[in-house]
Amino acid sequence: MDAFQSGLAQAALAFWAYLGPQPNSTHQAFGAFATGSLANMARNYFWFLLMGAVLYAVFLRKRGAALTPAAVLRYLLPASVYKTPSVRIDLMMVPISWVLNFLLFAGLAVGSGVAQIWLVQHYGHSPLQVPAGWMAVALQIAFTLLGTDLARFAWHYQGHKVAFFWEFHKGHHSAETLHPVFIRTHPVDMFIRLLYMNMGGGLLGGGLMYLTGVDASATAAGYLAVIGTVFHFMQQFEHSHVKFSFGKTLDTIFYPPHFHQIHHSALLAHRDKNFGLTGGLCLWDKLAGTLYIPKADEKIVYGASMEELGDNNPHRTLWGFLSGPFVAAVRTLGRHAEGPGERPAREVA
Numbered sequence: 001m002d003a004f005q006s007g008l009a010q011a012a013l014a015f016w017a018y019l020g021p022q023p024n025s026t027h028q029a030f031g032a033f034a035t036g037s038l039a040n041m042a043r044n045y046f047w048f049l050l051m052g053a054v055l056y057a058v059f060l061r062k063r064g065a066a067l068t069p070a071a072v073l074r075y076l077l078p079a080s081v082y083k084t085p086s087v088r089i090d091l092m093m094v095p096i097s098w099v100l101n102f103l104l105f106a107g108l109a110v111g112s113g114v115a116q117i118w119l120v121q122h123y124g125h126s127p128l129q130v131p132a133g134w135m136a137v138a139l140q141i142a143f144t145l146l147g148t149d150l151a152r153f154a155w156h157y158q159g160h161k162v163a164f165f166w167e168f169h170k171g172h173h174s175a176e177t178l179h180p181v182f183i184r185t186h187p188v189d190m191f192i193r194l195l196y197m198n199m200g201g202g203l204l205g206g207g208l209m210y211l212t213g214v215d216a217s218a219t220a221a222g223y224l225a226v227i228g229t230v231f232h233f234m235q236q237f238e239h240s241h242v243k244f245s246f247g248k249t250l251d252t253i254f255y256p257p258h259f260h261q262i263h264h265s266a267l268l269a270h271r272d273k274n275f276g277l278t279g280g281l282c283l284w285d286k287l288a289g290t291l292y293i294p295k296a297d298e299k300i301v302y303g304a305s306m307e308e309l310g311d312n313n314p315h316r317t318l319w320g321f322l323s324g325p326f327v328a329a330v331r332t333l334g335r336h337a338e339g340p341g342e343r344p345a346r347e348v349a
Contacts, residue, residue, distance in 0.1 A: 019043055021232060024101075034098050041094075044181040048236040052076045055242060076242065085316060086177040090184045092318045100187050109198045112144040113216030115206020120215075128213035140209055140220035141227070147205025148197055149280040155196035156275040157288065159189065167329040168192075173304040174315035178239040178264060184315075186325055231279040238278055239264070251293065255280045262294045266303035 021043055024036045053072045060075070061067060081087065130136045159169035168189040175183055185193075209216065237244040237257035244257040251259070255276035263274040273292035276285050285291035303309045314328075315321040 019046060021229060030099075030102050033102050034095070037098050037101075041181055044233075044236055047233045048180045048240070049073075049076055051233060051244075052237070052240075052242050055244060060243065078241070081177050081179050081241070084177040086175045087179055089315070089318055089321060090175060090179070090182055093184045093321070094182055096187075096322075097182075097185070097190075100190065110202035110206075111198075111221075112147055112202050112205030112209055113140070113221060115202045116209040116214070116216050117206075119206065119210040123210075126210055126213040128211070130212060130214045132215065132217065136214050137217060137220045137223065139212065139214045140217060141223055143208040143212075143214065144201075144205040144220075144224055145227070145280075147203070147208065148201035149277065150284065151196045151201035151204055152193070152277050152280070153275055153284040154200070155193050157290075159192070160272050160275070163332040164329050165189075165192065167325045167332060170304045171315050171321050171325055173264060173266075174308065174313055174321070175264070176303045176309060176313065178241065178261065178302055180236045180240045183239045184321060186321070188325070227279075231277075235278045252282055255282050255285075258294065259292070261300060262292050262298070264302050265300045266306045266309065267299070267301055268306070270300070271305075 021040050022036060024033050024040070028036075049072075053076070056072055056075055057067055065071065130139060159165045168186045171184060171186040172189060208214075234244065234257055238260035240257075241261075242257075243261075245251055246254055246256045250256075255274070255278055257278045259274040259276065259282075260278065262270050265271075270292060273290050274285060275288070275290055276282060282291055301309075303313065308314060310316075314324050
């Protein structure tokens with residue numbers, strides 16, 4: 001039995017070495033960094049297809065529909081999605097995103113454990129102290145997830161409600177077709193998001209750890225890596241047509257992927273709704289009054305607004321996507337602009 005368990009563990013590790021997401025280090029040459037990013041995209045698609053196939057077979061397949069590999073692929077990867085101009089812009093952004101991540105963003109990461117250690121070194125231990133053990137591990141995990149979740153919600157809310165930041169975030173919403181794994185994000189918006197999530201989330205989580213006397217541990221970091229991987233795989237469904245739900249009750253507590261599809265809707269009823277991230281708490285949206293629970297088969301039209309679709313989309317070219325937000329954002333500084341929540345209510349039938 002021991003030999004069997006050992007062999008099974010080795011097989012699992014070998015499987016994970018090829019199919020699990022692998023972190024890219026900017027200490028390596030850019031060629032290796034880009035190759036690793038491409039490999040991770042392939043892995044993400046693998047898990048999207050695997051998990052999507054299960055969802056299709058168990059929940060999404062219409063009665064009497066065929067359950068064959070071809071039928072599953074037609075459902076998960078419809079040709080109508082990948083032929084659109086919107087997807088072409090997304091794909092052209094992939095190498096640009098790699099360059100920016102390699103040059104600018106890797107140094108922003110400040111985990112909650114790092115923040116807690118820094119606070120202890122500079123200000124000494126908190127009067128409170130949670131002894132090492134399962135409680136300390138559980139609290140570090142909870143504080144880290146809570147800090148990152150709240151920081152991301154704050155970034156996202158700001159990106160929609162402050163006109164200057166909306167002009168950079170709007171490019172993400174200008175996609176008129178959603179597909180898994182990669183969707184456009186303006187470099188400025190990406191930079192601000194990473195500042196909020198990595199530094200802001202790290203400081204929030206680390207601050208809570210420090211105040212309650214929880215010391216950083218490698219055990220908690222390991223569990224967080226596993227939890228992060230699970231969330232990462234579920235998030236592949238946020239930008240897709242596949243409905244991934246946690247169930248009616250849990251959907252009101254933890255943010256499910258299909259809520260984010262509503263967030264990308266151009267329809268007025270869906271505007272500025274559901275700012276959360278898959279696996280995070282719906283609490284922040286509830287407190288902000290922005291939670292929207294979609295109905296079954298609810299109509300969605302993807303885009304930044306009904307007024308900016310098709311030929312009216314300012315980001316229908318790569319140059320328009322990259323340069324246009326700078327001009328539009330500067331213009332907001334010269335007027336008393338309202339946030340996007342105050343955009344004109346006119347809808348196009």
